[in-house]
Amino acid sequence: MKFGVVIFPGSNCDYDTYYFLKFVLGVETIFLFHKENSLQGADVIILPGGFSYGDYLRTGAIAKFSPIMKEVINFANKGGLVIGICNGFQILCESGLLPGALTKNNTLKFVCYSQNLKVVNNKTFFTNNYQMNEVISMPIAHGEGNYIIDNDGLKDLYDNDQIILKYCDEFGNITQESNPNGSIDNIAGICNKNGNVFGLMPHPERCGEPIFGNTDGIKIFESILNK
Amino acid sequence: MFKAKIFIKRRRTILDPQGKAVELGIKSLGFENIKNVRIDKFIEFEIDEVDEEKVRNEVDKICDSLLANPHLEDYYFELEKI
DSSP: OEEEEEEOTTBOSHHHHHHIIIIIIOOEEEEEETTOSOOTTOSEEEEOOBOGGGGOSSTTTTGGGSHHHHHHHHHHHTTOEEEEETHHHHHHHHHTSSSSEEEOOTTSSOEEEEEEEEEOOOSSTTTTTSOTTOEEEEEEEESOOEEEOOHHHHHHHHHTTOEEEEEOOTTSOOOSTTOSSOOGGGEEEEEOTTSOEEEESSOGGGSSBGGGTBOTTHHHHHHHHHO | OEEEEEEEEEOTTSOOHHHHHHHHHHHHTTOTTOOOOOOOEEEEEEEOOSOHHHHHHHHHHHIIIIIOOTTTEEEEEEEEEO
16 A cells, blocks of 8 residues: 655645655555655555745635645545645645644644544544544644534534544543643544545644553554455 | 725624624723624735736635635725736
8 A cells, every 4th residue: 555645835744644655564665755646556646744835825725726725625536545644634624625624723822742542433434444433632733723513514513423523631531621722522533424535633643652652542553454 | 907905804793702702802991882892804915917807816716725615704905906
């Protein structure tokens, strides 16, 4: 299985993601530059974290017009697996591949720490290696992770089991205090209706090997290899 | 030729943390009677076109597909013939 990591101008987790996939997970991994018109046969596309196009206008708003995104959108619409991490999640929402939008944290702060998360759906391509309702921890680092969607959209997310990760406390309680950014219903990660596009604010690529003191993130990618 | 002046307003039901931070700043200047500060966007550009209807449709399309996010923001615009 071949992974492709997209580099937008302003991506800054591209090399972390590439390193993690190639040298920790040990899978074939290539970079895809935003100006390219081909996914070069990649089976899984990762839109990494960062500040694509300087976050100008809105986070992820300009990246959606990069030539590579036309290919990513076609690939996703045909059922190809796509993961957007942090800024990648913002780009997926702006591109219309995922519903809703991400806006400024309600705390007025950039948040940067390890956050507890609950796996509220483990029947997905991306979380089948976790236990249902497993409490895990992943680093978060964002100023605009406040997930917003209207009531009908939220109902759709629940009806179709599209909510995958929620912010929680160390015991798995989904509380206001454990919500780092004001996201509706503590949502940290969702997928599209078909289940092949996944966006999340936490950084699984930053917690995939023992030297980081946390390996909770690796199961996201192991789940994909299991699919 | 037209000049388009576009006003993009974050929906009032959505919290505006920037507005809140600026409100704190204004209050610390001593203006305690200020409330509900909101930070919105103003964008202007020129369009080399003579047909106003065409310009209106074009600006609408640009706003819908890039300048405003329908989940968060509403927009309106004015056209000025130049």
